[in-house]
Amino acid sequence: MLEFGVLGPLEMTVDGTPQSLGGSKQRAVLAMLVINRNHAVSADALAAAAWDDRPPAETRGNIQVLISHLRKLLKAADIDAREIIATAPPGYRLRAADHQCDVDRFHARKRCGFDAAAGRRFAEASTQFSQALQEWRGEVLDDLRGLRFADAFATALHEERIVTITARAESELACGRTEAVVSDLTPLVESNPLREPLWAQLIAALYLEGRQSDALEHCRRLRSTLADELGIDPSPPLQELEARILRQEPLQVQHQAATTAAVAMTIVDAHTRADRGHLRDEKGEIFSIDGGALRIGRMDDNDLVLEDERVSRHHAVIVDTGASYLIRDLKSSNGIYVAGTRIANSVPLSHGDSIRIGGTEFTFERSG
Numbered sequence: 001m002l003e004f005g006v007l008g009p010l011e012m013t014v015d016g017t018p019q020s021l022g023g024s025k026q027r028a029v030l031a032m033l034v035i036n037r038n039h040a041v042s043a044d045a046l047a048a049a050a051w052d053d054r055p056p057a058e059t060r061g062n063i064q065v066l067i068s069h070l071r072k073l074l075k076a077a078d079i080d081a082r083e084i085i086a087t088a089p090p091g092y093r094l095r096a097a098d099h100q101c102d103v104d105r106f107h108a109r110k111r112c113g114f115d116a117a118a119g120r121r122f123a124e125a126s127t128q129f130s131q132a133l134q135e136w137r138g139e140v141l142d143d144l145r146g147l148r149f150a151d152a153f154a155t156a157l158h159e160e161r162i163v164t165i166t167a168r169a170e171s172e173l174a175c176g177r178t179e180a181v182v183s184d185l186t187p188l189v190e191s192n193p194l195r196e197p198l199w200a201q202l203i204a205a206l207y208l209e210g211r212q213s214d215a216l217e218h219c220r221r222l223r224s225t226l227a228d229e230l231g232i233d234p235s236p237p238l239q240e241l242e243a244r245i246l247r248q249e250p251l252q253v254q255h256q257a258a259t260t261a262a263v264a265m266t267i268v269d270a271h272t273r274a275d276r277g278h279l280r281d282e283k284g285e286i287f288s289i290d291g292g293a294l295r296i297g298r299m300d301d302n303d304l305v306l307e308d309e310r311v312s313r314h315h316a317v318i319v320d321t322g323a324s325y326l327i328r329d330l331k332s333s334n335g336i337y338v339a340g341t342r343i344a345n346s347v348p349l350s351h352g353d354s355i356r357i358g359g360t361e362f363t364f365e366r367s368g
Helices: 024-035 043-050 059-076 100-116 122-133 148-174 177-189 196-208 210-232 236-246 253-270
Strands: 002-005 011-014 084-088 091-094 278-279 286-288 293-297 315-320 325-329 334-340 346-349 354-358 362-367
Touching: 002 100, 011 059, 024 043, 024 059, 024 091, 024 148, 043 059, 043 091, 043 148, 059 084, 059 091, 100 122, 100 148, 100 253, 122 148, 122 315, 148 177, 148 196, 148 253, 148 293, 148 315, 148 325, 148 346, 177 196, 196 210, 210 236, 236 278, 286 346, 325 362
Parallel strands: none
Antiparallel strands: 002 011, 084 091, 278 286, 278 362, 293 315, 315 325, 325 346, 334 354, 354 362
């Protein structure tokens, strides 16, 4: 069976045997096709990925050569190459069923986990989340990092992984397994110090273990970190958690886990492979999120260029992870505002969300 992997270095296996994928440009083209599996990807988008937004003049000819090499790899493995990598104007389409791609298996297991948690089957949910995380072999597209398309996709999938780890922690707490949560999340909050949901689960686990002073110390650390890094206070749910701990009140961990899962399910159910996102500005102009990402900034190498001194050279990126759309702040000077609130790092987008970058207002919409 033919399988593709992006949750680690790019991988293509035939009956479990990894195949040699050639040089970086050839791998970049294959990665773009896998990211956008079952959708046509233009030759221009493939060239932009392979040459990191600086493609040669003879784009189509160069891409044809790289596609030919990929088809030869498939043919050598006795696979119908033109069936898998089909010509599909304005470019090419890679055909792959969900079970043939690790990122689709990850999303499917994660969805099953949310479904189980929403139904208060927390042990089953934890198992599903763990199986989803087992699909990861390392950093996303680790062999292609440094290419902008790969970095954007990897960043968005990192967010999905953090969401899954957080959801597993909630299910573990609902099962009363606090020790595992403390062990898993302690190093994660150190490497992701602005992720409030991770802090919330760790603080709850410490409190449920009877370590009230440690839980409150983590509340203080979070408050200090957010103030120093972003100039903001913890969110209302974190403030309420701290207040409950101070009052030594019980935590409704099962109710919280089920509620979080139900909300996550609405986001997952709203996003399908046929669903395509776009931005609409105040004049009604539409900017499609093609090729898996839309880069926004002041420089000409962005997909959406905003000529505004309040906009950083590379300000933001919106990424289609396959399960949701995420907007990420690329360490801009003036930030990104979603629904009127400045985001700390990245957030998922829902249909109808307002986005302000500099002096420009957009609305995120889905069609399909």
